[in-house]
Amino acid sequence: MQTSSSEPVLVLKDIRKSFGAVTAIENFSLDIRPGEIVALVGDNGAGKSTLIKIISGVHAPTSGSITIEGETVSMASASMARAHGIEVVYQDLALADQQTVYMNMFLGREPVNRFGLLDRRTMISETEKLVKELDVRIPSAHATIRDLSGGQRQGVAIARATRWASKLILLDEPTAALGVAETAKVEAIVQSLKSRNIGVLIISHSLDQVFKLSDRICVLRRGKQIGIRNTAETNKNEIVSMITGLN
Amino acid sequence: MSQQKQTATPLSAPMERPPLLKRINLQQYVVYLGFLAIFLFFAIVLRDSGFLTVRNLSNIVLQTAPATIMAIGLVFVLSAGEIDLSIGSIVAVSALAAAVTINAYGMLAGIAVGLGAGLAIGLVNGVLVAYVRLPSFLVTLATMGLFAGVARSLTDLRSIPVTDSAFTGFFGSGALLGIPSLVWWTVIAILIGHIVYRETRFGAHVLATGDNNRAASVSGISVPRIRLAVMMLSGGLAALAGLLYAGRLQAAKYTLGETDLMTVIAAVIVGGTLLNGGKGSVVGALVGSLMMGMLNNGLILMGLSVSDQMIVRGLIILAAVAVSLREKAR
Ligand SMILES: Nc1ncnc2c1ncn2[C@@H]1O[C@H](COP(=O)(O)OP(=O)(O)OP(=O)(O)O)[C@@H](O)[C@H]1O
Ligand SMILES: [Mg+2]
Numbered sequence: 001m002q003t004s005s006s007e008p009v010l011v012l013k014d015i016r017k018s019f020g021a022v023t024a025i026e027n028f029s030l031d032i033r034p035g036e037i038v039a040l041v042g043d044n045g046a047g048k049s050t051l052i053k054i055i056s057g058v059h060a061p062t063s064g065s066i067t068i069e070g071e072t073v074s075m076a077s078a079s080m081a082r083a084h085g086i087e088v089v090y091q092d093l094a095l096a097d098q099q100t101v102y103m104n105m106f107l108g109r110e111p112v113n114r115f116g117l118l119d120r121r122t123m124i125s126e127t128e129k130l131v132k133e134l135d136v137r138i139p140s141a142h143a144t145i146r147d148l149s150g151g152q153r154q155g156v157a158i159a160r161a162t163r164w165a166s167k168l169i170l171l172d173e174p175t176a177a178l179g180v181a182e183t184a185k186v187e188a189i190v191q192s193l194k195s196r197n198i199g200v201l202i203i204s205h206s207l208d209q210v211f212k213l214s215d216r217i218c219v220l221r222r223g224k225q226i227g228i229r230n231t232a233e234t235n236k237n238e239i240v241s242m243i244t245g246l247n
Numbered sequence: 248m249s250q251q252k253q254t255a256t257p258l259s260a261p262m263e264r265p266p267l268l269k270r271i272n273l274q275q276y277v278v279y280l281g282f283l284a285i286f287l288f289f290a291i292v293l294r295d296s297g298f299l300t301v302r303n304l305s306n307i308v309l310q311t312a313p314a315t316i317m318a319i320g321l322v323f324v325l326s327a328g329e330i331d332l333s334i335g336s337i338v339a340v341s342a343l344a345a346a347v348t349i350n351a352y353g354m355l356a357g358i359a360v361g362l363g364a365g366l367a368i369g370l371v372n373g374v375l376v377a378y379v380r381l382p383s384f385l386v387t388l389a390t391m392g393l394f395a396g397v398a399r400s401l402t403d404l405r406s407i408p409v410t411d412s413a414f415t416g417f418f419g420s421g422a423l424l425g426i427p428s429l430v431w432w433t434v435i436a437i438l439i440g441h442i443v444y445r446e447t448r449f450g451a452h453v454l455a456t457g458d459n460n461r462a463a464s465v466s467g468i469s470v471p472r473i474r475l476a477v478m479m480l481s482g483g484l485a486a487l488a489g490l491l492y493a494g495r496l497q498a499a500k501y502t503l504g505e506t507d508l509m510t511v512i513a514a515v516i517v518g519g520t521l522l523n524g525g526k527g528s529v530v531g532a533l534v535g536s537l538m539m540g541m542l543n544n545g546l547i548l549m550g551l552s553v554s555d556q557m558i559v560r561g562l563i564i565l566a567a568v569a570v571s572l573r574e575k576a577r
Contacts, residue, residue: 058465079467094462096455098525107455108466110448117446 009167009199015064024050028225032199039210040203042220048203052170056088057081085166093157095145102127102141150177171202278518282538289545296548311540312429313488317511318532319440320481327477328457328524329383333391334485338504339398341365341489346407346499354414362486369482377474398501406500418494441529457524513564514539
């Protein structure tokens with residue numbers, strides 16, 4: 001279902017990460033092509049979030065290489081990942097709770113006018129446009145994050161990522177806190193990224209969702225990469241036994 | 248899927264701004280109501296004791312100027328999720344350093360040394376907080392004591408007169424267009440402080456850092472740099488307050504600023520700045536500071552003993568902090 005001719009946006013090679021004595025990731029390799037959706041699955045503590053933080057520059061890998069569009073990068077900081085067109089929806093969303101929706105949408109990238117003052121009008125109108133486009137139902141761009149429901153917050157975090165991503169979006173359990181309708185909405189947004197040729201790495205505990213959305217499935221167990229399957233050529237039983245290690 | 252019922256918000260007008268009254272958050276206005284209540288109380292109770300005279304009211308404004316300047320710095324510090332307990336000691340060290348230098352080398356050198364001393368102490372605080380990652384409470388508790396000691400030993404507890412009339416006019420006792428220089432300093436500092444806090448990326452990053460430093464950091468904001476900057480800003484503004492004291496009193500002494508810390512913290516918190524970061528107001532701090540000044544003045548005019556004044560002020564600060572924390576837990 002994916003044209004394998006295009007160059008991958010992201011290549012991970014032999015990534016290893018240890019926190020002191022704990023090895024969170026061992027010998028992980030993966031490539032993601034433009035417009036491809038790869039699901040990352042595994043039990044709690046398998047190392048999924050850690051892997052996303054390595055790609056996004058929060059943690060430096062202990063060893064291994066990261067290549068973005070053919071260029072090997074040392075992802076030393078989060079702003080570097082962002083400069084490469086990579087956006088992340090973290091498991092804890094990384095929103096500033098007491099600030100407005102529009103300030104969060106532009107956190108760290110606030111536009112200013114020629115006097116160097118914040119250009120609130122641009123931030124507000126862009127936020128309203130985006131929120132409408134993505135059908136994220138929040139009371140207002142002026143609303144404070146703290147006053148939003150869990151689903152609305154998730155919507156803001158996803159809207160922010162899609163606003164800024166040009167190559168790759170990493171989603172850490174984006175629907176874990178969502179109801180049925182909101183989950184469907186997020187799934188539609190993820191699918192729409194295909195047409196923008198943006199690669200997606202999505203972490204999910206819902207195998208239904210994984211099979212619905214992904215082109216390939218990558219399984220982690222206790223930091224070890226168990227395998228990668230084309231979604232069309234595998235089934236839930238195989239993935240479950242890969243996740244658990246039981247047959 | 249958009250047909251699905253959603254309970255959290257009304258769907259009818261999803262992008263409308265909420266009506267003005269709903270956006271007004273009562274806590275923001277507590278300071279104005281409190282200010283008004285205290286003003287009215289003293290105006291009535293002290294109507295025969297001279298509280299309402301122009302002279303007394305303008306005295307209140309002049310007396311609060313240094314505390315207001317310090318309060319601006321503290322708004323930034325608290326908003327970033329830190330605290331600075333050393334501002335009172337910085338006032339004394341800066342004022343003394345400036346006074347000694349003015350008498351030896353003139354006004355400009357004195358201003359530079361005074362402000363430089365405050366920025367340097369702010370730098371020490373900032374590096375320990377931002378890069379060594381020590382809690383600002385402990386760092387500035389230590390530097391508060393340390394520099395109070397420095398202030399005492401600097402001139403052997405002596406008071407240093409400042410006779411340079413250009414300096415005292417500019418920083419304390421002069422006037423421009425009939426308006427006292429202390430008022431000019433207050434107005435300009437509040438204006439600049441308000442704009443930087445509300446309308447610049449720096450202000451937004453300070454708030455984001457205090458609100459959720461991890462979110463700020465993954466958003467590309469250099470959290471350590473923000474922490475360093477607010478501690479230095481606080482040190483610099485406390486030094487300016489020291490110069491204003493020296494100019495107004497035409498002397499510097501180690502006791503300058505000694506009792507200001509509690510007043511400034513109270514002014515800032517009453518003014519709507521949260522103790523744990525992410526939200527605050529520079530204009531609120533001004534009103535809070537004027538309120539504290541008015542309170543001091545009124546309690547003295549009422550003839551309360553020093554100990555009773557302390558008790559009443561303590562109770563009011565307690566009430567203010569309670570309101571602030573309730574808001575945070577909402
Ligand atoms: N900063 C850290 N310091 C030390 N150990 C860590 C750190 N971050 C993660 N770990 C460890 O690495 C392992 C993998 O954690 P990670 O958060 O990546 O799991 P996960 O697959 O995302 O789990 P979940 O499904 O529960 O979100 C865990 O054993 C965790 O304790
Ligand atoms: Mg996780």
